[in-house]
Amino acid sequence: MDAKEFRDVGHQVVDFLAEYLEHIEEKRVFPEVEPQTVNALFAEPLPQDPASAEAVLSELETKLVPYCTNVGHPGYMGLITPSPNPVGIIADFICSALNQNVGAYSIGPSAVAMERRVVRWLTDLCGYGPQAGGNLTSGGMMANFIGLKVGRDAVTGDQAQRDGVRDRFAVYASEERHVSVDKAVDCIGLGRSALRALPTDASFQVRIDALEHAIAEDKKNGRPLCIVGVFGTTNTGAVDDIHTLRRIADRENMWLHVDAAYGGGMLLSHEWPMRDRGLELADSITIDPHKWFYAPLDAGALLVKDQRRLTASFGIKPSYLTDELDQANERYQYYVHGFEQSRRFRSLKVWMSFKRYGARQIGEWVDNNVRQAKYLYALAEEHPEFEPATNPPMSAICIRFKSDGLSEAESKILHAEVAQRVEESGRFWISTTELKGKTWFRINPVNFRTREEHMAELFQLLQQECRAILGEKGLATRSA
Numbered sequence: 001m002d003a004k005e006f007r008d009v010g011h012q013v014v015d016f017l018a019e020y021l022e023h024i025e026e027k028r029v030f031p032e033v034e035p036q037t038v039n040a041l042f043a044e045p046l047p048q049d050p051a052s053a054e055a056v057l058s059e060l061e062t063k064l065v066p067y068c069t070n071v072g073h074p075g076y077m078g079l080i081t082p083s084p085n086p087v088g089i090i091a092d093f094i095c096s097a098l099n100q101n102v103g104a105y106s107i108g109p110s111a112v113a114m115e116r117r118v119v120r121w122l123t124d125l126c127g128y129g130p131q132a133g134g135n136l137t138s139g140g141m142m143a144n145f146i147g148l149k150v151g152r153d154a155v156t157g158d159q160a161q162r163d164g165v166r167d168r169f170a171v172y173a174s175e176e177r178h179v180s181v182d183k184a185v186d187c188i189g190l191g192r193s194a195l196r197a198l199p200t201d202a203s204f205q206v207r208i209d210a211l212e213h214a215i216a217e218d219k220k221n222g223r224p225l226c227i228v229g230v231f232g233t234t235n236t237g238a239v240d241d242i243h244t245l246r247r248i249a250d251r252e253n254m255w256l257h258v259d260a261a262y263g264g265g266m267l268l269s270h271e272w273p274m275r276d277r278g279l280e281l282a283d284s285i286t287i288d289p290h291k292w293f294y295a296p297l298d299a300g301a302l303l304v305k306d307q308r309r310l311t312a313s314f315g316i317k318p319s320y321l322t323d324e325l326d327q328a329n330e331r332y333q334y335y336v337h338g339f340e341q342s343r344r345f346r347s348l349k350v351w352m353s354f355k356r357y358g359a360r361q362i363g364e365w366v367d368n369n370v371r372q373a374k375y376l377y378a379l380a381e382e383h384p385e386f387e388p389a390t391n392p393p394m395s396a397i398c399i400r401f402k403s404d405g406l407s408e409a410e411s412k413i414l415h416a417e418v419a420q421r422v423e424e425s426g427r428f429w430i431s432t433t434e435l436k437g438k439t440w441f442r443i444n445p446v447n448f449r450t451r452e453e454h455m456a457e458l459f460q461l462l463q464q465e466c467r468a469i470l471g472e473k474g475l476a477t478r479s480a
């Protein structure tokens with residue numbers, strides 16, 4: 001591909017995407033397609049011969065784009081994947097063109113400097129001091145893993161990373177934690193059974209009495225290692241009492257990691273600022289720009305209060321990576337200060353997003369999403385057939401059709417069938433979840449295109465489909 005072809009194809013792609021974004025609201029949120037059909041579309045052997053870029057692009061137009069989930073559509077309110085902001089999309093294009101490998105300074109001096117600045121912006125936002133540092137990661141899953149690994153090493157005086165895990169350690173997190181915590185506990189060598197899943201109170205915050213009880217039990221023949229607090233649970237946006245978690249962690253010499261992968265967006269909120277919740281008290285924090293800062297995937301982040309802990313956990317320098325040209329030791333090597341080596345230049349889209357929109361505008365988008373969730377809460381609260389799980393502190397809201405006549409098993413089927421019909425409608429995408437043994441619709445606008453009218457329309461659709469299914473199943477008369 002010569003420069004002319006690159007330019008021509010590049011212009012075509014930009015025109016295509018501009019058109020796509022301009023008309024995204026007219027599309028279906030989720031495509032009408034079966035898994036077998038999409039699999040069949042791509043079932044071909046490895047191509048041996050070249051094709052023109054035009055031909056390749058036209059295949060994308062017929063095989064890929066029509067069968068995407070349009071997460072930028074205002075009706076996408078599902079799993080936490082935001083409408084990507086347009087300048088972030090452009091950033092990813094530039095990122096691939098430059099292909100800086102942020103793992104090593106020699107493969108991207110300015111990119112390394114940019115990531116360090118973006119990490120500084122994030123540590124400042126969280127309220128950390130100048131000793132703080134961090135890495136951009138593939139997402140919250142990896143960030144939670146790194147946070148727990150760093151915590152394990154810190155608490156064992158770096159012995160576990162040399163000799164393996166010798167004690168019967170325990171990690172504490174609420175029943176509303178993200179599954180990445182379970183995986184991290186396994187991956188740092190403790191085994192999943194070392195995780196104590198603690199009950200939550202009526203507002204889905206971890207119960208401190210249950211935490212104290214579990215710690216006391218574990219101290220009889222084991223060692224409490226780490227508390228994982230949540231700053232914005234996936235289901236309802238609940239924030240644990242981090243001040244109290246800090247006091248307990250200090251008393252027991254434990255690490256405190258706080259998962260703000262989703263809730264970190266609230267730090268930009270103007271109307272509901274959550275900067276007084278004690279996030280800065282955590283030893284390490286997960287915060288994902290690719291969630292509620294509206295950056296395209298992927299851009300997670302792991303931050304640590306004392307960046308030397310990262311180096312203590314990962315600071316191995318093999319000879320083939322040693323930078324002999326850095327006699328003065330001025331070149332920041334991410335591979336020494338983090339888990340991953342080859343790393344995409346993720347900071348570019350976060351940096352460009354903050355530069356183009358400013359934290360103020362992004363905070364307004366966050367506030368709009370929270371307002372939309374609170375509006376849906378009010379609609380469900382007033383409606384005789386629906387109930388909300390809790391007044392949403394963030395944008396995640398769970399509501400359910402309450403039918404006294406339905407068993408919990410029937411209710412589960414009802415909610416799943418309605419969610420499927422919502423998907424089939426092409427107008428919205430929502431999920432279902434379970435909270436305290438009941439099934440709920442889980443709705444989460446993390447989307448700068450969503451407007452209040454979409455919440456009203458979604459609520460209408462939910463009522464209509466719940467009633468339709470009850471009628472079809474002959475259960476209508478039993479509804480509350």
Ligand SMILES: Cc1ncc(COP(=O)(O)O)c(C=O)c1O
Pocket residue numbers: 080138139140141142144178180232233234259260261262288300
């Ligand atoms: C609270 C929380 N933590 C961690 C994660 C995992 O993040 P990722 O999907 O970016 O790996 C999620 C994902 O939704 C989350 O909600």
